[in-house]
Amino acid sequence: MSAAWALTSLTVGLGLTTTARADFIDDSKLSLGTRNFFFNSDNHSGGADQKEWAQSFKLDYISGFTEGTVGFGLDLQGMVGVHLDGGKGYHPAVNSFTPSKGDGSAESTWASAGATAKARFSKSEIRYGNTLTPNLPILVANDGRLQPQTFDGGMITSKEIDNLTLTGGQIEGVKGRASTNSTGLSVTGATRDSNKFLFSGGEWKVNKDLTLQYYYANLENFYSQNFLGLVHVLPITNDSSFKTDLRYFKSTSDGRNGETGYAFNNNGGYAKNPGKVDNTTWSTMFTYTLGNQSLMLGRTEVSNDGGFVWNSEANVVNKYGKNESQGGISFYLFNDATVGSFARAGENTNFGQYSYNFSGVGFPGLKASISYLRGEDIKAADGRGSDQHESEIDTRIDYLVQTGPLKGFGTTLRHGTYQGGSTGIADQDQTRLFFNYTYNFL
Template sequence: MQSTSLSATFALAGFTVGLGLTTSARADFMEDSKLSLALRNYYYNVDNRSGGADQKEWAQSFKLDYISGFTEGTVGLGLDLRGLVGLHLDGGKGHHPAINTFLPSEGDGSAQTTWSSAAAAVKARFSKSEIHYGNGLTPNLPILIASDSRLQSQSFGGGILTSKEIENLTLTTGQIERAKGRASTNSTGLSVSGATKDSNKFRFAGGDWRATKDLTLQYYYANLENFYSQNFLGLVHILPITNDSSFKTDLRYFKSTSDGRNGQPGYAFNNNGGYAKNPGKIDNTTWSTMFTYTLGSQSLMLGRVQVSDDGGFVYLSQANVVNESGQNEGEGGISFYLFTDAMIGQFSRAGENTNIGQYSFDFTNLGVSGLKASISYLNGQDIKAADGHGPDQHEWETDTRIDYVVQTGPMKGFGTTLRHGTYRSGGTGVANQEQTRLIFNYTYAFF
């Protein structure tokens, strides 16, 4: 392990706790602390319908989180610690692909039997502002999302400041310097899809303003040095209709441009395998509109995402680290803030216009509390051919999801998720797939 080593974790812990805290400060630090163990059992099956190798993996993850309170005083100090352990249960060589985002790889191409990592972050609180610095950060922002769709979650290293000094306004700024992938124990630099160089400076700032109780406005700016700059505007409005019905409007706009060395050897963006007006360069505008009508236990969501013709939608990725067997170290697989971030496809190439529909049902009113189901359909058209001259391409995907969480009794909080996805492409180069995921989650809180 690199920056997530156990020795570094405990050294940081000792430094923080030993800052001359008074007895009362230590008491407050401990009284508000939380310790929990999250268990995740995950079966992942990819049935490749285009002739490539299938992927079958089954594994268990243990995540131990210690989140301290803050010491008393004008500036409160705290510490967050995380330990991760993974166990490979089944799959083995032949079912573990060279490009993977599920389990770390051995030198012979098989999945590692066991692996572990640790992270630590110090934090401080002043008035209504908090700063976190270290590893294991899991932001959920329009311009940066830590993906949690595999056995272990992605995390980042750096610093994030969140301020709520102004009523109804949340301001966030920071700098991310490294990332740990969903299937890796090591931290890597930051990059974009297709690039071989990386950066250790992803800077961002923005805010969420709750203009009224039903309306939230957002603006964020982000810059990945030598790759891209990005502006985001968002609007979320919920219109109550009756006591059990509402209409939600969700609008998202991204404008991304080239920065620094972008386009030069090693810094080129592959535009998600699609067309680029200026090869290797980032130049994109993406609109997303989504409308959701909710009536009692049911909701219907309809929307559209439009990607501009000049290049694909860009989002933060990681440097591609390859081991001696030619396999990557599981650093890929970041999420992004569009409704097209589906179970299998991404629907983010130049010119792509995607129509989206989703129907969801909550079974609580039928006497089955904790049971939810949904089915969604995405259809992407008008994708520009990578060479700019071929016929337009297309793709579609259908995703089905069932979630159940035990509501009472000794197993309260135990969750089960079953997901199935079907993906088909027309000229995009992405393999036709059937994907099945079965996930069990349970978190035990010690205090």
């Protein structure tokens, strides 16, 4: 983090003239986000159940920029977690959302802090620190549990050319949803990590209805990945439209991938070259929206040579003297469902979702959706067994208070029912209940 603090010192020592200080401070925002989270996972055919309840507090200070040709700023973040319920037997040592003690129970409290220095020139912005939360096709920060995942490194975003957004950078570490420390990045199944995830790309808004995307990413010694995307919205009437969303990923092995410690387990499925990344994945989604309701249908096809790949945190169980579960990486496909991933070699997944906004019937702030995924043609891990299948039904209800003293208070209920079918993976019901509220001081 030396570069981040160097930029911070420059901000404080050189940039803050009397006039500049007004923009740095007057444009600042200070907020306290609270999240109360209940999680219940019921494994019907094997494996331990998980049942936990916890509270999180997240304090964010977002500064403005100093005046001048180059403006400087600083973002600060502090997070505290409090475990409320869920003892031994209901708290897994890994893949949880709270750190673990040596006896297998959850830590009662934990905390972390971070900072990101930033600079702005014309229509470009650079950030370096450990509170980054990128949302890109090749790198998606996860915020699906108690605390958000944050990344260490630097990013630059440029909008110098109208309708074109360019992004690039290097990620050097990641702090998971149940950790107070950063670690390197890796892939599922590997025991080694990397502190060099390079990426670049951009989005071109051709016109108001069409957006084209291209991104490249490289996780050193693991994989290289190219992404192409197209999003088109066709207006039909004043209150109806048809959206097309096409996504293509091409992933190949890099450096030491496949060697001991750098091997990828292909999400538990087949690999033509065991331990090596070798994958092509297509996804298509079509959404018809009419008034307050929408219907989405789509399909994802994973190539036969190996499973889809995305980066994850390195395994840090006992690395810092306590178990800090690092699970919870997201990826840019609808297959990233509540329970399952639907991303193994040969898997062809058909899916659909119906969504309804109740504002049209007098209940503003209330939304609901139900989705179904069915993955078939999964190649058995040995490459010789019969093709396998799996399925999942997900429901979601969101409500955000619109007026009154509780304005901005939000509730989200998510439930997923996963059936492993012929894969041998345990059937599972998973329920997540969130209560969110953010108080803005500035």
